Amino acid sequence: MTIRLQGASLRHGQVQALNTVDLRIDQGERVAIIGPSGAGKSSLLHLMATAVQPSAGQLTLLDAQPWALSASARQRLRARVALVHQAPPLPPRQRVVTAVLAGRLGQWGTLRGLLNLLHPSDVPGARQALAELGLADKLFVQCGQLSGGQLQRVGIARALYQRPQVLLADEPVSAMDPVLAEHSLALLNRHAQAHGVTLVASLHAVELALAHFPRIIGIREGQVVFDCPADAVSESLLDALYANEQLAAPVSAGATLTVQIPRC
Numbered sequence: 001m002t003i004r005l006q007g008a009s010l011r012h013g014q015v016q017a018l019n020t021v022d023l024r025i026d027q028g029e030r031v032a033i034i035g036p037s038g039a040g041k042s043s044l045l046h047l048m049a050t051a052v053q054p055s056a057g058q059l060t061l062l063d064a065q066p067w068a069l070s071a072s073a074r075q076r077l078r079a080r081v082a083l084v085h086q087a088p089p090l091p092p093r094q095r096v097v098t099a100v101l102a103g104r105l106g107q108w109g110t111l112r113g114l115l116n117l118l119h120p121s122d123v124p125g126a127r128q129a130l131a132e133l134g135l136a137d138k139l140f141v142q143c144g145q146l147s148g149g150q151l152q153r154v155g156i157a158r159a160l161y162q163r164p165q166v167l168l169a170d171e172p173v174s175a176m177d178p179v180l181a182e183h184s185l186a187l188l189n190r191h192a193q194a195h196g197v198t199l200v201a202s203l204h205a206v207e208l209a210l211a212h213f214p215r216i217i218g219i220r221e222g223q224v225v226f227d228c229p230a231d232a233v234s235e236s237l238l239d240a241l242y243a244n245e246q247l248a249a250p251v252s253a254g255a256t257l258t259v260q261i262p263r264c
Helices: 041-048 071-078 096-104 110-118 123-131 148-162 178-195 206-212 235-241
Strands: 003-012 015-025 030-034 056-061 081-084 166-170 198-202 215-220 223-229
Touching (some): 015 041, 015 056, 015 223, 030 178, 030 206, 041 056, 041 081, 081 148, 096 123, 148 166, 148 178, 215 235
Parallel strands (some): 030 198, 081 166
Antiparallel strands (some): 003 015, 003 056
16 A cells, blocks of 8 residues: 555645545555546645645554654655656756656765755766656756656656655646647556555646546545546546536525536
């Protein structure tokens, strides 16, 4: 078992981002998380990555309970997990080679990490990771000179170079054209299969989720509403998941409009 959430909730101020989520993802599984905007997909991934602490409930990650660990032990645990951001937080003046090599900062000592900022310690490794994503020629370019789609590919290269046990990706191809999106997701899946990595990705594009991931989790209003094999996700299931209450016909005062999600 790689990830387990038991009654996990998360609040951002007055907003209930996640509400009593129960979920188990085993080692080597490849899972896509889908749902409407604001459903809690990013919050769920950040919770899994220990970027935020649950407001209630429990997270078990790689057989450890992160928030019961010391700060140093939790940092070592995080070094085994990679999170690919939708908009990678890369300084504009940072060179691409440095951004990719930073994937292993959690595994290196402080001295090697500092030296790497001055003189990249594994240029061939960074070049290889970038080459798989068609960016080998951008090795020494500053991140600020890249497009949004290129930055997302740098973020993926950084995660692959890290060699994590768990790879979490938050809308990792949203700024890419269809061909690059297909290629990048296929690469992530091949890497996960080849190395036994647990891969969890949130995606807006349902067709990409269904094409690349064997297991699909649908979330809405901070709750898991279905958890199915990809071939069991029907049109009626998707219609109910994405039903927009705000765009539905008005209801009478005091009435409640609810969405019924069919079973897998």
